[in-house]
Amino acid sequence: MTGPDPATDPLADLRDRLRRFAEERDWDQFHSPKNLAAALAVEAAELLEPFQWLTEEQSRALDPARLAAVRDELADVLLYLVRLADQLDVDLATAAREKIVKNAAKYPVATARGSSRKYDEL
Amino acid sequence: MTGPDPATDPLADLRDRLRRFAEERDWDQFHSPKNLAAALAVEAAELLEPFQWLTEEQSRALDPARLAAVRDELADVLLYLVRLADQLDVDLATAAREKIVKNAAKYPVATARGSSRKYDEL
Amino acid sequence: MTGPDPATDPLADLRDRLRRFAEERDWDQFHSPKNLAAALAVEAAELLEPFQWLTEEQSRALDPARLAAVRDELADVLLYLVRLADQLDVDLATAAREKIVKNAAKYPVATARGSSRKYDEL
Amino acid sequence: MTGPDPATDPLADLRDRLRRFAEERDWDQFHSPKNLAAALAVEAAELLEPFQWLTEEQSRALDPARLAAVRDELADVLLYLVRLADQLDVDLATAAREKIVKNAAKYPVATARGSSRKYDEL
Numbered sequence: 001m002t003g004p005d006p007a008t009d010p011l012a013d014l015r016d017r018l019r020r021f022a023e024e025r026d027w028d029q030f031h032s033p034k035n036l037a038a039a040l041a042v043e044a045a046e047l048l049e050p051f052q053w054l055t056e057e058q059s060r061a062l063d064p065a066r067l068a069a070v071r072d073e074l075a076d077v078l079l080y081l082v083r084l085a086d087q088l089d090v091d092l093a094t095a096a097r098e099k100i101v102k103n104a105a106k107y108p109v110a111t112a113r114g115s116s117r118k119y120d121e122l
Numbered sequence: 123m124t125g126p127d128p129a130t131d132p133l134a135d136l137r138d139r140l141r142r143f144a145e146e147r148d149w150d151q152f153h154s155p156k157n158l159a160a161a162l163a164v165e166a167a168e169l170l171e172p173f174q175w176l177t178e179e180q181s182r183a184l185d186p187a188r189l190a191a192v193r194d195e196l197a198d199v200l201l202y203l204v205r206l207a208d209q210l211d212v213d214l215a216t217a218a219r220e221k222i223v224k225n226a227a228k229y230p231v232a233t234a235r236g237s238s239r240k241y242d243e244l
Numbered sequence: 245m246t247g248p249d250p251a252t253d254p255l256a257d258l259r260d261r262l263r264r265f266a267e268e269r270d271w272d273q274f275h276s277p278k279n280l281a282a283a284l285a286v287e288a289a290e291l292l293e294p295f296q297w298l299t300e301e302q303s304r305a306l307d308p309a310r311l312a313a314v315r316d317e318l319a320d321v322l323l324y325l326v327r328l329a330d331q332l333d334v335d336l337a338t339a340a341r342e343k344i345v346k347n348a349a350k351y352p353v354a355t356a357r358g359s360s361r362k363y364d365e366l
Numbered sequence: 367m368t369g370p371d372p373a374t375d376p377l378a379d380l381r382d383r384l385r386r387f388a389e390e391r392d393w394d395q396f397h398s399p400k401n402l403a404a405a406l407a408v409e410a411a412e413l414l415e416p417f418q419w420l421t422e423e424q425s426r427a428l429d430p431a432r433l434a435a436v437r438d439e440l441a442d443v444l445l446y447l448v449r450l451a452d453q454l455d456v457d458l459a460t461a462a463r464e465k466i467v468k469n470a471a472k473y474p475v476a477t478a479r480g481s482s483r484k485y486d487e488l
Contacts, residue, residue: 025235026236048160079218099198
């Protein structure tokens, strides 16, 4: 029995908490990957909303009230993401580390430096 | 000097990797919270796309090729989320744990059980 | 002086009304294509929200209160779409008719019939 | 038998074309409001994607190739919007005109002038 330790790994911890949360409420029936993917897209848009009319500069200096609201939206996105990955049996941390390696190959430092001429960067 | 340990905490590890990734490419200039929030919404929609015409049942049983593509999209969403939280100086794990506590108060087991009559659940 | 007649063409009529609306409020400064595209994505997600936990069957039979809310969201999407197209000097009706022709070539009746194996259909 | 005239009203014309398109392909089975709302959100995000790393100023001056791609995405959003409204039996043009009236009441010229302190404007 190995695997990430919920005591030190927040993604494993959140996964376990959300499992209990859904089980206690009998919500697994609603948590199909299709529905969770829709909910995640909705939450991501709610996270975009407070930024939509700001300049980029303003977005780097949110006032405390707006930052607190944004923090809650960031949390919502993570919760649905962890729940969806769990329903699909995907290890998020491993998938993300592998994606960074792919992205590094896709955007070599030499050519990508200072250029935004790509759309799915990071 | 305390804080999450990147050796055991994948969110701290990803945050550090993405900082280096952006720094090496001089991409901080593009990574305003506004832009990252837009990119996150775009990635979340790309994650929704493969599910849009499936039934819920089909979404619970993806074939391996589609699952592999979905896994990459899950990773992209996490990467932008971690990067955005870092730019806003938000601790994602703490924010998410606090949000679960809020949600538990909002959807008590007694009344929420088996009901989907809420829109921002989890 | 030709072009669509706002008296019979609702897209031309809405375009003109939104121009006046923005001008009266000095809002052109906020209506960059980038900002309008973000606002449109946010509205489209708000339109998705009431459907996210419904079954497809339930989504075909909304109760009157929910339908009224959905109707307002449909309107919001159209308003931002018309405004964005206007800022980009795109004739929406012509673009849409041309896109249907492209789609008809992409999804010939003979092969597409009864199959959802495409992602950007219509 | 009155109603908008497809010969002069592009929204009525597109609605009719999309009905035929779906009927010929037997696609009504996939076009539940839930699915169409998801598809619309996906298309709106595809429309946002080309703008995500641009400055607002750059977004006001797209090069011809990018503008052509954006034009196709604008069309896709309109097509799904018209189709969804049709499935819900909503008259888009009327809904949009009524929404402008609501918005005018919500954002009086006197107080809204030059201020972006609202999130669902237009």
